[in-house]
Amino acid sequence: MFSYWEQQSFTNYHYVVVGGGLVGLSTALSLRELHPQASILILERGVIPSGASTRNAGFACFGSLTELLSDIATLGEEGVKQLVADRWQGLQMLRERIGDNLLGYQCHGGYELLFTENLESLEALERVNDILHPVFNQQVFSTRSELIDQFGFNQERVIGLVENPLEGQLHAGKMMRSLINLATAQGIDYLTGATVKNFEITPDGVCLNVSSVDPEPIRFKAPRVAVCTNAFTHPLLPKLDIQPGRGIVLITKPMPNLKFKGVFHYKQGYYYFRNVGSRVLFGGGRDLDMKGEETTDFGINDQILEHLQYELSHLILPDQDFEIDSIWSGIMAFGKDKTPLVGLHSPEVGYAVRLGGMGVALGSLVGDRLARLICLNDENG
Structure with missing residues (x-):
């Protein structure tokens, strides 16, 4: 059983964020910007963030030519333009929040390798550039097949190369370490090894049942909860398309x-x-x-x-x-398409999940949107 002191000081918060990856940390940091005096807790199931945030490839990208052409088939041109705009905005938010040095950010550009079976995608290059021009005000994709030999690729297979000068790369570990340091410096509590098994919505707030090294579950309580568990969301919100x-x-x-x-x-x-x-x-x-x-x-x-x-x-x-x-x-x-899911499960519980393999690009933006959604609902409630 918890002591009186533990109940008074460690289990009640204004906001609890479930998931301590990029989206969860971004949500908590945006909540702090919106409510400087609020008590905020992040619950992370891993000893270090587990999922994709520290295990990705460290790409600061927003979609290759053939990937975007595939997305146009499901989202349409306007949908893809908005999705790319969101990814680009999210990357800029991440860089501004942490700084390129702490991110280990470098911009050497991005390239897509083309083969005989998809070389025809070059016919759509100008069309995609036109779609994206309102976002970047410049040409994004261009052909650079003369670099295939310089880069040392197999020229019998690689017969085309498309360049995107706006793509960069970063150090995923430095990114997460910097976000955690920033959160703790701003008075946000970050607990690891804390798996949220389920939650209950009560008249007094949301109660979260958390398993840890302790033999009995620990119950945390908050008026508002943000679920940022991406691929691990099903046990908490099983109806979402993930x-x-x-x-x-x-x-x-x-x-x-x-x-x-x-x-x-x-x-x-x-x-x-x-x-x-x-x-x-x-x-x-x-x-x-x-x-x-x-x-x-x-x-x-x-x-x-x-x-x-x-x-x-x-x-x-x-x-x-x-x-x-x-x-x-x-x-x-x-899910059924590449758009992330940001919304409310109930007036008390919101979520930002399903990043579609673009968490580095989208995480800061969807975290900020979730924080604003929760706060708006908090004010309206």
């Missing part, structure tokens, strides 16, 4: 003569790689086993890993020696 999607990532040991810098994509964003200093980080392959990768279990799909290693050896680094340093997986969240 499917987990596991992504596998590997990184090589340093390579003294690496020929490229920047972020790279191919096959509608299902494959992505970048330099990390003189290392190559490479991930993706979910398209090989979409159903099997709809899981919240961290693990490695051997079929996908084998394919990634083959692609690294035969497509990205042909005739070059390299060693794999480490392999990991992260869990993303998807």
Whole structure:
């Protein structure tokens, strides 16, 4: 049982944020900006943030040419323009909040590799540039196929290259460390190893039942709760349209003569790689086993890993020696389309989830929107 002191000082807050990743931290920081005196708690189930925030590839991107063409088929041109605008705004909010130095942010540009089967997408390049021009006031995509040889890719397979000078890269660990430091410096409590099992809406507020190392559940209470658990949302809000999607990532040991810098994509964003200093980080392959990768279990799909290693050896680094340093997986969240879900489950409980593999780009913006939605509802309630 809790002591009187614990009940008085540790379990009651004005706002509780469930999920301590990028979206949860962004929500809490925006709540702090809106309510400087409020008590705010973040509950994170992992010892360190678990999900995708510290396990992603560190891309500061907003969609490759073929990926956006695919999205136009489901969202339409206006929908894609708005989604890209949101991603771009979210990236700028993140950079302004933390600063490029603490993010480890670098802008070496982005590129998409094209093959015989999708070279026809170049015919739509100007159309996509026209769609995006109101967002950026400049041309986003251009062909740079002359760089294929310079970058050392397999020229028998890669026959086209599209450049996007606006894409960058960052250090996901530094990003999260900086956000946590900023939150704690602003008086936001951040508890790890705290899994929210369920919640109850009562006349006195929302009661959250949390499991931890203690033998009995701990109950936290707040008038307003923000759920920011992305792929792990189903136990709390089972009616939302969310499917987990596991992504596998590997990184090589340093390579003294690496020929490229920047972020790279191919096959509608299902494959992505970048330099990390003189290392190559490479991930993706979910398209090989979409159903099997709809899981919240961290693990490695051997079929996908084998394919990634083959692609690294035969497509990205042909005739070059390299060693794999480490392999990991992260869990993303998807739905019927790429738009994130931000809304109210009830007057007391809001959510910002389903980032569609674009959490780095969208996290700051959707967190801010959720904070404002909760506060507006708080004022109206």
